[in-house]
Amino acid sequence: MLTDRYGRRITYLRISVTDRCNLRCVYCMPNEGIPWQSHTSILSYEEIARVVEAAAALGVNEVRLTGGEPLVRRNLPELVRLIAAVPGIEDISLTTNGLLLEEMAAELAAAGLKRINISLDTLSPEKYARLTRGGDLGKVWRGIEAAEKAGLSPIKLNTVALRGINDDELLDQARLTLTHPWHVRFIELMPVKNQLSWGPGFPAPETMFMPIQEILALLAPLDLEPMPQKEGSGPALEFKPRGAPGRVGIISPIGKKFCENCNRLRLTADGQLRPCLLSDEEVSVVPALREAGDLVSLIERVIELKPLGHELEGQVYPSGRCMMQIGG
Ligand code: SAM
Ligand code: SF4
Numbered sequence: 001m002l003t004d005r006y007g008r009r010i011t012y013l014r015i016s017v018t019d020r021c022n023l024r025c026v027y028c029m030p031n032e033g034i035p036w037q038s039h040t041s042i043l044s045y046e047e048i049a050r051v052v053e054a055a056a057a058l059g060v061n062e063v064r065l066t067g068g069e070p071l072v073r074r075n076l077p078e079l080v081r082l083i084a085a086v087p088g089i090e091d092i093s094l095t096t097n098g099l100l101l102e103e104m105a106a107e108l109a110a111a112g113l114k115r116i117n118i119s120l121d122t123l124s125p126e127k128y129a130r131l132t133r134g135g136d137l138g139k140v141w142r143g144i145e146a147a148e149k150a151g152l153s154p155i156k157l158n159t160v161a162l163r164g165i166n167d168d169e170l171l172d173q174a175r176l177t178l179t180h181p182w183h184v185r186f187i188e189l190m191p192v193k194n195q196l197s198w199g200p201g202f203p204a205p206e207t208m209f210m211p212i213q214e215i216l217a218l219l220a221p222l223d224l225e226p227m228p229q230k231e232g233s234g235p236a237l238e239f240k241p242r243g244a245p246g247r248v249g250i251i252s253p254i255g256k257k258f259c260e261n262c263n264r265l266r267l268t269a270d271g272q273l274r275p276c277l278l279s280d281e282e283v284s285v286v287p288a289l290r291e292a293g294d295l296v297s298l299i300e301r302v303i304e305l306k307p308l309g310h311e312l313e314g315q316v317y318p319s320g321r322c323m324m325q326i327g328g
Contacts, residue, residue, distance in 0.1 A: 016327025177246025
């Protein structure tokens, strides 16, 4: 069983399958774009599956696929199948912008995907196009319907809370849980790399940050009942609006830091293992994969590097990669 220096059990591997994306969200990547990784520098599906096997041998039982946009990588269901066949992996999930789900949800579910998180920052098609630099909100809704039809459950909708941008809609988004069994989750904006300017028409990113307390105040009309936190249940604080089939969650890496319970390890598309999202430390698995090294002991070494927590409060920000290059 994998335990780090601070006694945290590492059971969750978050894998970025690509740094490419069919959107350009303002908080995730710089206005001017980023140079993509070449196809040869990203891990093949077989290589990713070998990393999962090694991690599973050490006690990892849950895998999430992310990106960039994971659904733009060709034949993603094949990777889901490979990972589902790894002994010890009990849960596979996916974080997506939802644009390609309409076409792919059924195949993903058949391959072994259990559940899905879909990013949805606004209910307004115009605002969506502005925040994503051109996205079509109608396509996302059709993707959500397809995910539901394919039996992916629960469906979690993720919203980055942004003062002055979508704070007027957070209550309406949370109200979706009154009529659907969805989990609507609000995420605090994280200062990862491109936090200087989001381009014309956007205020300075630091003025848009909304801490958990401010988000909760906006949701007060829903009469939220806190739900008990289960071990390994993830970073979201969960609430049940009175009488709702769904849930509301808040992911608050800054306002209510959760590093002491962090059970995660991350793998970037180009094969860097990162012990923490919010620190630049990373170690490549590529030599071990391509030159027959010992993956299991490499993963153990990376776990040893896992910091006690991020240091955003001391103004230590990760600067090496933007969110889509890490795999948010
Ligand atoms: N493309 C997929 C998507 O959008 O869901 C997966 C990758 S995306 C990087 C994963 C999540 O990170 C999304 O929910 C996105 O909203 C979130 N994210 C990106 N940049 C962020 C930031 N600076 N602060 C907080 N969340 C961020
Ligand atoms: Fe792409 Fe997701 Fe980043 Fe938006 S948040 S640019 S969809 S990777």
